[in-house]
């Protein structure tokens with residue numbers, strides 16, 4: 315078991331180039347022992363690169379990898395206590411399922427008896443029990459992926475399991491089941507789990523901590539609630555949550571926020587830096603409500619579109635060219651055309667240049683990446 | 695429609711089969727002829743058209759110092775071809791794995807250039823190499839010896855083995871090696887325990903090429919030997935005298951081709967069993 319720390323890690327695949335493109339820009343990140351993490355971000359943002367650095371398949375161009383404070387940067391992959399599952403199953407084609415599962419233990423020279431016991435245990439867990447004697451290459455893709463996972467789980471020395479979009483080849487019903495199993499394994503063995511995905515729902519349901527990346531940088535790391543309620547950048551607000559966070563352009567005039575559909579008060583506790591004039595008002599669709607009041611705290615607009623999503627309906631309201639989306643329960647009555655919207659102050663996030671302006675009560679803000687117990691510095 | 699397709703298919707196969715097989719059949723009948731049978735116009739069917747004799751096949755038996763036989767050269771050829779192929783395969787496979795998995799820099803040369811450099815050795819016409827090889831072997835005192843020929847053949851076969859294997863390894867996803875390392879193998883362990891067993895089809899193909907090229911080479915076997923050592927292709931040609939012994943030539947040709955046919959048969963079996971494709975997934 316170990317806490318894994320990435321300290322000032324940066325990586326480029328073209329070290330000889332005069333102007334190397336960094337797949338990972340300098341970052342600090344701590345993976346706490348026993349945590350479940352989801353690494354979320356668009357294609358090509360450096361997720362796989364980061365995992366490969368942790369497992370030692372890639373040596374970072376700069377920075378250090380620390381396991382429990384000990385520098386492991388130069389330790390070869392085979393000596394690290396890391397298991398990894400790739401996006402597509404990797405099986406040893408000439409071996410049976412059993413031999414596949416046993417392989418990591420054979421490499422570690424574990425006695426035969428102990429080996430079989432562990433293999434049986436893992437096969438039981440992953441529903442591979444009755445397939446043990448079959449040639450691995452004859453199995454269906456999802457079973458093959460279970461083998462890949464199983465080879466990580468049989469080992470008794472693993473402190474972290476890294477999964478790189480492991481469920482791509484698996485059909486949706488099973489996905490849910492497997493994620494649940496992974497959670498159980500995490501609780502039972504205290505294994506740190508890092509799960510790469512670009513599906514936010516997968517991330518939300520699986521992880522205690524979500525790390526959002528974009529273009530080689532960690533944008534925000536926090537609990538699903540933190541990311542949902544207080545996205546530190548408009549990017550996170552946009553990336554997390556469905557539908558995405560509403561972002562309304564506004565100008566800061568005479569202590570109020572002037573938007574296209576009316577003016578809003580500045581939420582309590584937010585201090586706006588002196589030189590800032592244009593701001594974005596962010597609010598989650600589920601917090602926007604219809605109102606009858608015509609107080610200055612409301613915006614007026616027209617209903618533009620209603621989408622039925624079964625358990626909810628998404629209403630798009632147009633206010634002078636800007637669209638605001640609302641997520642309502644399916645039995646809400648939707649007024650004809652002209653509507654007034656209330657944007658509850660406590661749910662508003664204000665962004666200047668795409669970055670969240672803190673409230674006094676926010677204890678987490680702008681320490682990207684935020685990790686409890688880390689000595690993370692803001693990125694340069 | 696379907697029958698027409700089938701008929702055409704079998705017709706095509708038949709044409710091709712006769713195209714490939716007829717020369718062999720011709721050699722086969724010729725090998726049982728004597729001088730009379732050969733000179734009197736084309737004949738094909740033994741007993742009916744000519745009187746079969748075993749004269750031609752005598753080259754296959756040692757005649758105890760007297761006469762010419764191809765037994766000795768046959769053995770020499772086998773030793774040279776097999777040793778050179780084995781060593782080329784061993785070295786070539788290692789080189790290919792390195793070229794496939796690691797990045798090398800030699801000045802401005804990168805992996806692909808190095809791979810091309812290997813195969814470019816075979817672009818040169820052999821005659822260009824004959825004199826350097828001759829001088830080098832002379833320097834080493836290995837002219838007209840089996841070890842000398844093995845060395846030269848390694849130089850000729852290694853590029854082929856490397857080239858075939860680089861291509862093969864490039865088609866095995868890196869993830870397989872990476873997985874093996876995560877599972878606890880060091881890089882060499884990953885190669886030996888996981889990649890190598892999966893590469894047998896590639897090795898079989900490369901080996902087949904090596905054996906074919908090595909076994910059939912005439913030029914270097916001819917230029918680098920004199921009297922002590924003789925390889926099969928040279929020995930077969932040496933059967934020629936004032937009267938061309940078509941019968942012995944045919945018999946020798948058939949026994950020369952036989953091992954290649956047998957090997958090709960097995961390698962083909964091996965490849966078509968689907969092991970070539972898909973090391974993973």
Ligand SMILES: Nc1ncnc2c1ncn2[C@@H]1O[C@H](COP(=O)(O)OP(=O)(O)OP(=O)(O)O)[C@@H](O)[C@H]1O
Pocket residue numbers: 327337355356357358359360361362363364512
């Ligand atoms: N072996 C490599 N050589 C050169 N560039 C690479 C290599 N691997 C990745 N890159 C580049 O580094 C960047 C980050 O790649 P990475 O694979 O880490 O992204 P990712 O977040 O895992 O993407 P995806 O979601 O598509 O898997 C990309 O721009 C990619 O093109």
Ligand SMILES: [Mg+2]
Pocket residue numbers: 361362363478
């Ligand atoms: Mg990836």
